[in-house]
Amino acid sequence: MISRVVSAFIIGLLLSVSSGPANAQQSTRVAFGCCFNHSERQPVFDGLHRSDPEVFVFLGNVLDVDADDMDDMLEAYEVFNRFRGPKVLRRQSAVMSVWNLTDYRIDGHTGANNPAKHAVKNHFLTYWREPISSPRMFQEHGLAKSIIIGNEPQRVQVIVLDGRWNRDALTQVGWFERVARSMDEQLGPYLRNPAGRLLGEAQWQWLAEQLQKPAEVRVLMSATPFYAPANGYDSWAMYSQEQQRLEQLLQELQPEGLVLAVGDRGFGEFSKVEGVVDYPLWQVTAGWMSAENQDAYNSDVRNGAAYPKSRYGQIEVLWRDTPELKLSLRDVDGRPLTTKTLLLPKVSPN
Numbered sequence: 001m002i003s004r005v006v007s008a009f010i011i012g013l014l015l016s017v018s019s020g021p022a023n024a025q026q027s028t029r030v031a032f033g034c035c036f037n038h039s040e041r042q043p044v045f046d047g048l049h050r051s052d053p054e055v056f057v058f059l060g061n062v063l064d065v066d067a068d069d070m071d072d073m074l075e076a077y078e079v080f081n082r083f084r085g086p087k088v089l090r091r092q093s094a095v096m097s098v099w100n101l102t103d104y105r106i107d108g109h110t111g112a113n114n115p116a117k118h119a120v121k122n123h124f125l126t127y128w129r130e131p132i133s134s135p136r137m138f139q140e141h142g143l144a145k146s147i148i149i150g151n152e153p154q155r156v157q158v159i160v161l162d163g164r165w166n167r168d169a170l171t172q173v174g175w176f177e178r179v180a181r182s183m184d185e186q187l188g189p190y191l192r193n194p195a196g197r198l199l200g201e202a203q204w205q206w207l208a209e210q211l212q213k214p215a216e217v218r219v220l221m222s223a224t225p226f227y228a229p230a231n232g233y234d235s236w237a238m239y240s241q242e243q244q245r246l247e248q249l250l251q252e253l254q255p256e257g258l259v260l261a262v263g264d265r266g267f268g269e270f271s272k273v274e275g276v277v278d279y280p281l282w283q284v285t286a287g288w289m290s291a292e293n294q295d296a297y298n299s300d301v302r303n304g305a306a307y308p309k310s311r312y313g314q315i316e317v318l319w320r321d322t323p324e325l326k327l328s329l330r331d332v333d334g335r336p337l338t339t340k341t342l343l344l345p346k347v348s349p350n
Contacts, residue, residue, distance in 0.1 A: 024154065024319065025150075025154065025319060026318065026319060027316050027317060027318050027319060028054055028149060028150060028154065028156045028217075028316070028317045028319070029051070029052070029053040029054050029055075029314060029315070029316045029317075030053060030054065030055045030056075030057070030149075030156060030158055030219055030261075030314070030315045030316075031048065031051060031053035031055070031056045031057070031093075031312055031313065031314040031315075031330075032056065032057040032058075032059055032221060032261050032263070032286055032312060032313050032314075033056075033058065033059065033263065033286045033287070033288075033289040033311060033312030033313065034058065034059040034060050034061050034062075034100065034223065034263030034264060034286060034288065034289065035060070035061040035062075035064075035100075035263065035264070035266075035288040035289060035290065036061075036062065036064065036288065036289040036290030036291075037064045037290050037291075038062060038063045038064055038065070038076055038079055038080035039064070039076075039079050039080075040290075041083055041084075041085065042083070042085055042289060042290055043332055044085075044289045044290070044311045044312065044332050045084075045085025045086065045088065045089060046085070046333070046334075047311070047330065047331070047332055047333045047334025047335070048085075048089060048312065048334060049085075049088055049089065049092065049334075050333075050334045051314065051330065051334045052092060052093070053093050053314065054093060054094060054149060055093060055094045055095075055096065055147075055149060055158055056089055056093045056094075056095050056096070057095075057096045057097065057098075057158065057160060057221055057261070058095070058096070058097035058098070059098060059100065059160075059221060059222070059223045059261075059262065059263030059264070059286065060097075060098055060099050060100025060101070060102075060103060060104075060223035060263060060264070061100045061101060061102045061103060061223075061263070061264070062080065062097065062099075062103050063076040063077065063080060063102055063103040064076075064102055065102055065103075066102070066105070067105060067106050067107070068106075068107050069106065069107065069116075070106065070116060070119050070120070070123070073103075073106065073120065073123065074123060077123065077127050081127070090129075094147075094149075095128070096145060096147070096158065096160055097124075097128045098143050098144075098145070098160050098161070098162055098221075098223055099120075099124060099143065099162075099164055099223070100163075100164065100223035100224070100263070100264060101164075101234075103124070104117070104120060104164045106120060110164070110167070110169055111164055111165075111166070111167030111168060111169050112165065112166050112167055112168065112200075113169060114164075117164075117165065121142070121143065121165075124143065125137060125143075139202075139206075140202055141162065141165060141166065141199070141200055141202035141203035141206060142162030142164065142165025142166065142200075142203065143160075143162040143165065144159075144160060144161050144162045144199075144203050144206060144207070145159075145160045146158065146159045146160070146210040146213075148213065148215055152214070152216075153216055154216065154317075154319050155214065155215040155216050155217070156215065156216070156217045156218075156219065156317055157210070157213065157215035157217070157218045157219070158218075158219050158221065159207070159210050159211075159218065159219070159220045159221065160221045160222075161199065161203070161207065161220070161221065161222045161223075162199070162203065163198045163199065163222055163223055163224055164223075165200070165203075166197055166198065166199060166200030166203065167196075167197070167198055168193055168196035168197050168198075168239075169193075169196075170190040170191065170192075170193055170196070170234060170238060171190065171191045171193070172189045172190055172191070173189060173190070173191060173232070181232060185294070185295035185296070185297050186231060186297045186298060187231055187232045187297075188231060188232030188233030188234070189232055190232050190233070190234060190238060191232070192230055192238050192239075192240070193238060193239055194239070194240045194241055195241050196238075196239050196241070196242070197239070197241075197242060198236065198239050198242045199242065204245070204249070207249070208249060208253065211249070211250075211253050211255045212253060212255075215257070216256075216257055216317075216323065216344065217257040217259070217317050217323075217325065217344065218255055218256075218257055218258045218259070219258075219259050219260075219261050219315055220258060220259070220260050220261070221260075221261045221262065222236070222260075222261075222262050222263075223262070223263050223264055224236065224262065224263070224264045225237075225262040225264065225265065225271075225283065225285060226243070226246065226260050226262060226283055227243075227260070227271050227273055227283050227301050228265075228271075228299060228301075229297060229298070229299055229300070231297055233264075233265075233297070234264060235264075247276050250276050250277050250281075251276060251277065254277055254278055255277070256279075256344075257325075257344055258277060258281065259281075259282050259283075259284065259315055259325060259327065259342075260281065260282065260283035260284065261283070261284050261286070261313060261315065262283060262284070262285050262286070263285070263286050265285050265286075265287065265288075265294065266287065266288045266291065266293055266294020266308065267285070267287055267294055267295075267296045267306045267307055267308045267310060268284075268285055268286055268287035268306070268307040268310025268311075268313060268329035268337070269285045269296065269299070269302050269303075269304070269305075269306045269307065269310075269329075270282060270283070270284060270285075270302070270303045270304055270327060270329075270338075270340050271283040271285065271299065271301040271302055271303060272301060272303040273301055282303075282327060282340070282342065283301075284313040284315065284327050284329070285310075285313070286310065286311075286312050286313035286329075287307065287308070287309075287310030287311055287312065287313070287329065288311065289311050289312055290311075293308075294308065295308070296308065303340075304338065304340075305338075307329050307337045307338060309331050309332075309337060310329040310330065310331065310337055311330060311331060311332050312329075312330055313327070313328065313329055313330070314326075314327075314328045314330060314336075315327055315328075316328070317344075322343060322344065323343075323344040324341055324342065324343055324344065325341070325342040325343075325344065326339055326340070326341055326342075327339065327340040327341075327342065328340075
């Protein structure tokens with residue numbers, strides 16, 4: 001009987017469902033990362049196991065594949081499934097995942113125009129073992145997901161957005177200009193799409209509902225940065241209408257304890273934005289899990305240095321009389337490269 005109760009508790013944690021009052025704890029850790037070669041062993045998982053986060057979120061590009069069809073995608077999943085690191089992480093942490101370019105794209109279709117997106121979604125949910133009762137299995141706006149860890153007054157909400165399912169495509173610059181830009185870290189290959197969409201109406205409505213649920217801390221995640229220069233690399237800044245809509249939603253709802261967490265960059269950084277909510281809004285960029293090979297571009301919102309050796313990010317909530325957030329960028333061994341401490345409830349720098 002006892003073993004059955006313990007098993008039920010573990011399953012409940014992995015499915016991110018709170019089923020009763022929890023004992024007060026000293027801290028809650030949420031880690032996140034993106035982008036690695038699925039066909040090779042990744043030593044970063046050893047560091048992640050030592051960090052022992054309650055939740056880990058894969059922010060896309062977990063499969064390094066340019067799939068021509070679903071067979072290519074399925075073969076990549078089979079290769080990825082051979083490695084021990086992700087399996088151990090699943091056993092010790094509640095794992096969430098969302099796709100980005102390489103684990104969504106089929107035959108060059110990268111957004112709403114992907115004719116195979118329902119098949120891609122089905123295989124994604126199967127591989128990541130999404131419970132059959134999960135709203136993700138039936139929702140029409142993609143793979144967005146929200147969970148709340150813990151009980152009052154130690155609740156951490158994790159919201160993961162889907163920026164692929166309803167995305168309007170970004171157009172690449174011409175071939176000659178792409179070649180020139182490839183030698184300049186300041187410029188990426190894409191043209192801006194100011195009126196393009198990322199989320200779609202159903203997901204915007206869903207997001208507004210999630211942000212109004214009670215929680216002491218909220219981590220809003222996207223596979224691509226919310227804040228970055230509109231410099232040709234994929235980000236919300238390339239979709240300025242969507243970025244402005246997000247800011248308007250946050251200004252209207254004023255959610256407390258909000259931090260942003262993003263991927264899709266080969267370096268880690270902290271960014272700070274003023275004037276969106278009633279406190280400084282911080283964004284943590286994780287860095288690639290598999291390599292450190294992208295030079296950092298200039299950014300007006302970067303706070304401090306960029307860290308090419310960052311392999312993942314972590315947000316730890318220390319439940320003290322005045323709770324603190326510790327934002328950190330971590331190397332391949334799980335050691336912090338830099339840390340930023342923020343105070344709750346009006347998240348302001350310490």
